[in-house]
Amino acid sequence: MHSFNDRFTSLLCGHLLLAFVLGIAQCKAEEATQKHERKPIPSPDEIKKLPEDGGKEFNRLVFERSPYLLQHAGNPVDWYPWGKAAFEKAKKENKPIFLSVGYSACHWCHVMERESFETEEVGAALNEFFVCIKVDREERPDVDDIYMSATQLITQRGGWPNSVFLMPDGRPFYAGTYFPKKHFLMLVANVGKVWKEKKEAISEDAQRLTDAIRQQSQVKSEPSALKPDLLREAVLQFERSFDPIEGGFGGAPKFPPSMTLQVILREHSRSKDPKQLQMVEHTLKKMAGGGMYDQVGGGFHRYSVDAQWLVPHFEKMLYDNALLSSIYLDAYQVTKNPLYRRIAVEIFEWVLREMKDSETGGFYSALDADSEGEEGLFYIWSKDQIEKILGEDAVFIIDHYGVTEGGNFEGHNILNVVMPIEQAAKKHGLSFEQAEARREACKQKLMEVRVKREWPFLDDKVLTAWNSLMIRSFVKGYQVLGEKRYLAAAERAMKFVMEKQRKGDRLLVTYRKGESKLNAYLDDYAYTIDALIGLYEATFKLEYMDSAIALNEALLKHFWDEKEAGFYFTSDDHEELITRSKKPYEGAIPSGNSVAVWNMLRLAFFTDNKGYREKAERTLKSFSEMMGYSPRGFTTMICAADFYLSTPKEIALVGKLNSEGVDELLSTVHDLYIPNKIIAFIDPDMENAKELQKRFPLLAEKSLSDGKATAYVCQNYACKLPVTDAAALKKQLKD
DSSP: OHHHHHHHHHHIIIIIOOGGGGGTTTOOOOOOOSOOOOOOOOOHHHHHTSOTTOTTTOOGGGGOOOHHHHHTTTSSSOEEESSHHHHHHHHHHTOOEEEEEEOTTOHHHHHHIIIIITSHHHHHHHHHHOEEEEEETTTOHHHHHHHHHHHHHHHSOOOSSEEEEEOTTSOEEEEESOOOHHHHHHHHHHHHHHHHHOHHHHHHHHHHHHHHHHHHHHOOOOOOOOOTTHHHHHHHHHHHHBOTTTOSBSSSSBOOOHHHHHHHHHHHHHHOOHHHHHHHHHHHHHHHHSTTBOTTTOOBOSEESSTTSOSEEOOEEHHHHHHHHHHHHHHHHHHOOHHHHHHHHHHHHHHHHHSBOTTTOOBOOEEOSEETTEETTTTOBOHHHHHHHHGGGHHHHHHHHTOOSSOSBTTBBOOOOSSOHHHHHHHTTOOHHHHHHHHHHHHHHHHHHHTTSOOOOEEOOEEHHHHHHHHHHHHHHHHHHOOHHHHHHHHHHHHHHHHHSEETTEEEEEEETTEEEEEOOHHHHHHHHHHHHHHHHHHOOHHHHHHHHHHHHHHHHHHBOTTTOSBOSSOTTSOOOSOOOOOOSOSSSOOHHHHHHHHHHHHHHHHOOHHHHHHHHHHHHHTHHHHHHOGGGOHHHHHHHHHHHSOOEEEEEESOTTOHHHHHHHHHHHHSOOSSEEEEEEOTTSTTHHHHHHHOGGGTTOOOBTTBOEEEEEETTEEOOOBOSHHHHHHHHHO
16 A cells, blocks of 8 residues: 555645645644533423534534534534535535544544634634534444545544544545544635635545555455464564563554463464463463553553553553453463452453443443543542542552652553562561451552542443343353352343344444434454353353344344455445455454354254355455464454364263352363353253254253263364263363
8 A cells, every 4th residue: 555655645745735744644733721610501402492514612523422522513613423414515615625533532632612613713714614413433434534635545543533634525545543632723724715616626536545445445355375384484474573571562652462462372382382472471460460451449450651661541441341351360270370360350340340231231431531632631640649538558559659749640650560569568567367357457548549530431331242242251250250240230231232223133332311322343243242142151041042043144144245244344235335344453342253153063062054164264264364464463363263273172062050069170271271162051940941952952952960060072063071070071071
């Protein structure tokens, strides 16, 4: 794409006379730090009385449910939500479109709003020259993906807010991210001027850019056989960028590499190479001790701006914490290190305490980075505050978390582990257990003070995909830790998804304040199916497996690409956009294509549906070459390929559900790290036992041994001798 970018940049300089913009898009902000006050949103009854354009005080976003869109409902910019009305207006008035894409927890989105969108000057300029559209990227990842591609092609970088200029038909012709106010005003005026003078040239540029986006979005490659050593080669590539001092991969900024660590842990389970486990453990320990982890309240912030995991970008996202709790549980299974258990538990407790909708059981999307107009203010401490709150215990916490007068962040302290708990215990004459108890008591006191501060903004919309990621991790938490509250939370959240986010065999994207909307994307289906399979393996309730199969059939019907294999991101009956993308690459969350393959491979083992396996195989071969040269972008698909290339353990349990014998056998299974496995269950006395044995070949001809709860460990449907005690089962599972 570099040749396209060079050509397009020269066209911009020639046609749009905006060369100055290329050097200012990332200029220093002109933001003020005063408290950010927005117009309060009217009540539902008051909103019903407003005119369709929002009236004098509001714009059309006042009718939306997205918290991010509502944040901009009082702007003087005449914002439209994404939809036909905005494009029809642009065509009718022959105006270009200014598209702004962001999300509610985005710090720089808030900065640009304060500097520009809330001002009458910028509002007047935008309203004069453009039809303006505001998009919540979390509700419309399809729109976000397309126009982020435009920004990356033009600027060779991306980020939010994403600021894109479009033709009235949706084709982009220029893009950037954050613009300071004075430069943004210059840009708006120049685009408006050139639009009037050189519209045809702009249209030509827009077509070239659109063609490049379409070419990029198709991601076509020649199918090739999967290499047996795909997993090992991926790990070798990861080793080259591993940071042996601070953990993680590459330099600053550092994002939590949950999915990369999953690949390494899988390879270690086979190779037993201690260097591989050391990469995983060193990274997990460094992240857990850093400022990116909320040492007081639990849960991880989005990423670290430095290489030491010290100063985070303070927003907290549901999906990060779903993925991180999962990898900490995996590491706990492998090592039994109580640190990993504690971090997973603290993440779960944070989610249940602060991110769960008490009415529905669904999980909220995000907590903002800002409060009172400042990033991170909610989470930081002065030494004086620590001393006043903790009294004589303060010196212990000051040593443990390295609290100083000068602080480590703008004169304040982000708590991070400077003196390990073992060393702090020794210094203060405490046993390890006493030191841990003191730390927990001090954290509780700090929490009691922190909850009285002004909270960061909570994005309380419930997204199907992210909920399913969190459900899946709660299920794993129940299986590994035996905490029934986690299973109860997972089941309640899935009940919400099935009742509020599902219509027949189709899913919806988002829910807020009683309203569900938007046709679901690939990720929604793939993650939900994965969570349903997980719930079946935790409870053995057939309703979960039946729902997983039904949604998988809908996925194949509406998203499958029969010609090239793989899945489109949007369904065949989705709104028509300028392209229909595949999105095989992973970003912050697993690729829907990867999870869909993983689902089909497991469902094929459960049901003996050869069509599922055939489609999974075609998809893996379609992306085989890409997995080889870009493993960081295909980590979950590499894990799926590992499942495909291996002989997964097929575990059948026979007995009375929730009986002591069955529970003991299940605990044995979940005590071990076995990434490639499926688990099925049958009670011979069930009315539908014979039907189950016909539906699920793994259960065929399975019966109790000596009248006791029994486990069968099989591979390729060939089973070892049945066992009835935990020790024998553990031996078979390890073989």
